[in-house]
């Protein structure tokens with residue numbers, strides 16, 4: 001790092017002399033250079049560059065992360081300042097073309113596995129800060145990516161992406177609109193461009209381009225469903241308070257609302273938890289401006305009856321007694337060896353399974369623990385809304401997320417529970433705590449199981465990973 005420091009200072013001074021701006025004030029030069037680097041680092045976080053450009057266990061920004069698409073596996077690039085393997089020789093203009101337009105320095109078209117269709121709105125000022133950071137704040141990785149992208153014909157012909165760009169790429173740079181407040185403009189820029197929420201939350205057409213007019217209205221991401229996040233009066237998040245949306249993005253969980261698992265957990269862990277209070281507030285503000293009136297969407301009833309202090313707790317509540325009685329009946333109907341807690345093979349029936357596998361943390365009556373470390377399931381959005389996907393995925397994959405307020409961990413049950421057992425638990429939970437039984441069957445769980453993978457970023461891609469039906473290869 002020290003070597004870099006010297007290098008960047010020299011470069012900076014030269015740059016300063018050339019423009020004549022800082023030639024007379026090297027002290028100020030350092031301060032503003034550090035500020036520029038810090039801005040670049042912040043933007044890289046907010047844009048989550050590291051998620052795709054670092055392979056599991058590999059060097060930071062060293063590339064080689066394999067992204068599965070229906071056309072084949074696409075490997076990310078080494079974007080460190082290595083002259084030989086990275087972008088060490090790239091000009092700022094070249095860098096800008098890659099990030100905003102999907103054109104590599106040698107004129108090759110990049111696949112939209114690199115989300116340049118979101119980044120296309122980045123301002124020149126932010127591209128500059130990102131460039132300076134990527135060149136001077138990141139350690140060079142002197143290693144080749146180690147894997148080569150080889151797609152099937154005709155996709156191996158990168159020129160095709162030129163056509164895609166011509167059809168779908170919006171090259172408009174972000175600029176505040178005349179009637180827009182500063183906060184709304186910042187929120188729009190963060191949501192649509194930098195933090196690219198639409199990469200996951202916006203549905204795509206058959207060519208994997210974002211559907212116009214459907215921004216953020218909900219889309220599949222591998223086995224997960226990234227829900228509609230409109231928070232205007234008729235949006236599904238209408239009943240969430242501002243602080244709750246902020247807290248969800250920063251910490252990944254909000255009491256009696258929802259927790260961020262899967263790809264959203266990753267977005268919180270690698271990116272959103274680092275955003276400033278102002279930026280989070282701007283995102284929330286912008287989501288409030290998105291309404292669904294006229295779209296036929298039904299406003300979601302606020303349903304917060306058993307809130308905080310008075311929450312029933314422990315094993316003595318009426319709810320717990322009812323679940324316990326159900327579990328006893330199911331166990332009596334399916335007697336068998338029931339050796340240890342981690343072996344659920346002989347357990348049948350949703351209530352009995354819930355009691356054996358889940359109640360130790362979520363409590364028998366689904367009320368969670370008072371400190372909310374183990375969340376209540378009764379009030380959670382995940383049990384409502386009809387789609388069982390995220391509930392099934394959470395059971396299969398568990399939760400492992402570092403939010404701004406610490407770690408949340410729930411074990412993955414993919415090895416321990418069969419498809420039929422998961423169906424039983426989902427039915428039991430939605431009927432008992434969610435108010436209405438979800439329609440789900442074993443074939444659905446089996447299909448989701450095939451999509452259960454840790455490469456969330458990979459699933460989020462416009463390049464078609466939504467159709468993914470095999471485990472992504474890892475280099």
Ligand code: HEC
Nearest residue numbers: 047048049052075076077079098104110111113114115457
């Ligand atoms: C969702 C995954 C993803 C994210 C997020 C992402 N990239 Fe990429 N990026 C890729 C992939 C995959 C490639 C290689 C695409 C190809 O080979 O066609 C790539 C290619 C590039 C290239 C071209 C390198 C070369 O040698 O041609 C640059 C530069 C780049 N990314 C910079 C960035 C920056 C800066 C960010 C954050 C602002 C970022 N990327 C965020 C997936 C991603």
Ligand code: HEC
Nearest residue numbers: 195197200224225226258259260261263264267381390460
């Ligand atoms: C990598 C994909 C991905 C990205 C990027 C992403 N999300 Fe999500 N988001 C999801 C998924 C999947 C869920 C459902 C998670 C769950 O239930 O555990 C979700 C859930 C949410 C929820 C909870 C909604 C509810 O009804 O429970 C909110 C709010 C949200 N996202 C906001 C955002 C915002 C704002 C951004 C951009 C700053 C963003 N997300 C970026 C995938 C993503």
Ligand code: HEC
Nearest residue numbers: 253257258259357358361373375380382394399408409410
């Ligand atoms: C060892 C404790 C533990 C066990 C056992 C456990 N969980 Fe969890 N569960 C957690 C934690 C911790 C979270 C995440 C809390 C957070 O994100 O802040 C969680 C989250 C969840 C969520 C997401 C809630 C939401 O609002 O989106 C669901 C659903 C869930 N668990 C269901 C289950 C089911 C079903 C079982 C049994 C098959 C189970 N859990 C077993 C600890 C546990």
